[in-house]
Amino acid sequence: MHNNQEKLLIQENEYSIPYHWMRGRNLGKLYDLRTDIALRLSGNLEDKTVLDYGCGDGKFTNTLVNAGASEVFGIDISQNALGFARKLVPSANFMVFQGEQIEFSDKYFDVIFSLDVIEHISDNDRDRILTELIRILKPGGKLVLTVPSINKNLDAKHFRHFIPGELIDKLKDKFSNFEIQGYFSKPHFLPVMLFDTLYNRRFIWKLFSALIRLCDAGDALYFALSCDKNKDNSIL
DSSP: OOOHHHHHHHHHHHTTSOGGGGOOHHHHHHHHHHHHHHHHHHOOOTTOEEEEETOTTSHHHHHHHHTTOSEEEEEESOHHHHHHHHHHOTTSEEEEOOSSOOSSOTTOEEEEEEESOGGGSOHHHHHHHHHHHHHHEEEEEEEEEEEEBTTSOOOTTOSOOBOHHHHHHHHTTTEEEEEEEEEEEHHHHHHHHHHHHHHOOHHHHHHHHHHHSEEOGGGEEEEEEEEEEOTTOSOO
């Protein structure tokens, strides 16, 4: 079992390069699908103030800029990642998270994304971070999360993987209109990816991708969750 510092070091070492911008074929497909789902769940971003929490090297932040958001911010704990993000996405605003309060006023953002991030946060810190995200989200604003499912083996740099019910339980007092989308079906994923890798033919992915792309969260290796902050919460 890796401790907190070891897990952070694993992630930081990956940011010796802006690796999200350099995805290989299969990982690139995962990234593209996750992006498509997150944008669908968020709705129209034009003229919205948007946060990419855990932005890394800014790949998804750049997508938010291109989606027409009026202001786009990215926050990450990694200075290395933010160095790449600032160079690659100069039109967004980036800041380092020091581990305490997020430096925005209450009810600042229309939409907050946190894609494949909270699995990197320890159990002791996760609730505090979610409380901060709730604080800076406007009433009626939307939160979009993506996480690996417990159907996926735990990565060395992750603290845990999730089931939809536990995230809903944490958020249900402050949010409503929950929507969940599973993606990359576990029963079909490995054989399709193996065949695709061995034969390296684009038509293989196109032929079989419908089997693994979108699925019930119970069968998924990953799932996305979106919800709307209740309008009657004046502070949180």
